[in-house]
Amino acid sequence: MTEKKTKHHHGDLRNALIQAGIAILAEDGIDKLTLRRCAARAGVSHAAPAHHFKGVEGLRGAIAEEGFVIFRGYMQRELDKVGDDPHRRLKAISLGYLLFALENPALFELIFGISAMLYLNEVQPESPGASYDMLRQCCAPFVAEGAESGPVEAQVWSLIHGFATLFLSEQFGPVDRGNPDLDAFNKVITLLDSLPLADRA
Amino acid sequence: MTEKKTKHHHGDLRNALIQAGIAILAEDGIDKLTLRRCAARAGVSHAAPAHHFKGVEGLRGAIAEEGFVIFRGYMQRELDKVGDDPHRRLKAISLGYLLFALENPALFELIFGISAMLYLNEVQPESPGASYDMLRQCCAPFVAEGAESGPVEAQVWSLIHGFATLFLSEQFGPVDRGNPDLDAFNKVITLLDSLPLADRA
DNA sequence: TGTGTTAACTTTACAGTGTCAAGTTTGGAC
DNA sequence: GTCCAAACTTGACACTGTAAAGTTAACACA
Incomplete structure (x- = not known):
């Protein structure tokens, strides 16, 4: 006290x-x-x-801001478990993304709800940027020197975000959020194995 | 009258x-x-x-049911424009998916909102199944005989759903929903080019 | 030490929401 | 023609966000 x-x-x-x-x-x-x-x-x-807070939207924005901190923690925890292999890092950050969604479904929905971006953009261009930077770094090895990084990042983010959303809403079958079966995740994520490493100078 | x-x-x-x-x-x-x-x-x-309707959830479920009909219309319209090439059909159904989201954002959010699946499963196991069947048929050429179809379908669905969601919420930049720039879509969807055709008997 | 000022918080009030419990109307079976 | 049940209305209640007005308390300043 x-x-x-x-x-x-x-x-x-x-x-x-x-x-x-x-x-x-x-x-x-x-x-x-x-x-x-x-x-x-x-x-x-x-x-x-x-x-x-400016109304209920302001409160939701502030909670989302805090949620992004937790979100980054999940991704960082998985990244810390793996070494430098780019493909393994890609899978690790994706797993963190998924685990956050599974263990914090309502917070995930608040953060990534489609209408959410309204107050996010206003309230805090900070935290989501930090989350996006983590993804960006994991994607960097797959971006050729001088090439734009957007497409690779969009591919990776789309795949994991779509999977997390659909998996969480049990489109792929019942989910035990406490002890999820990650079989589907492991199979889906193999799509990223086809991403070619960029040969860097 | x-x-x-x-x-x-x-x-x-x-x-x-x-x-x-x-x-x-x-x-x-x-x-x-x-x-x-x-x-x-x-x-x-x-x-x-x-x-x-059984409460507001019942109404939302009924609207979602109708929304799935519209949704299937978008996908079918794009499928009708292309021939038999499996990769082109995959891109076509994905484009229909995206266009539906762009032109009916609130309906898309209602249908695919994370909490939405509650009443969907109760109210109508019918329409979403029909939508999923369209996807399933487009994925079939990539599923080897005897192999399970789930992983390929999950890969395709995750990618397009994630992209549609993030694109719609302007995570990839501002969007003119009346006349969207589909450049990002075309680049992301190339990830599906790596899907190998199954050699069928 | 005493006095204002102002931000933090409370109280009150109002419009809008979902939902229940009663009424009223009406189409159609008998 | 009568009656019944379904469709719809009316009224009420608890809950929501939000605005306006009132109260409290921390702090600057004399």
């Missing part, structure tokens, strides 16, 4: 609301994420969040 | 509500799709839809 910021009233309400939101997402799902519930969980009145 | 089904009161309220919902999606976006707005647009009281 000594670490209490002893700010004006609450201390650190903005962060408390974000953490409340993340907990609500994990426990109750995305459509239970409301301003009033976050406020109640943080122990303040229902109108308090308005002083820290 | 003579074609009025002269059912009990309204005539064909269920269908009118679905059409109202599709119009609202196109005009106002997905978060304006509410029971009360659909009811108002169809000219009935706010509680009337309850007699045709």
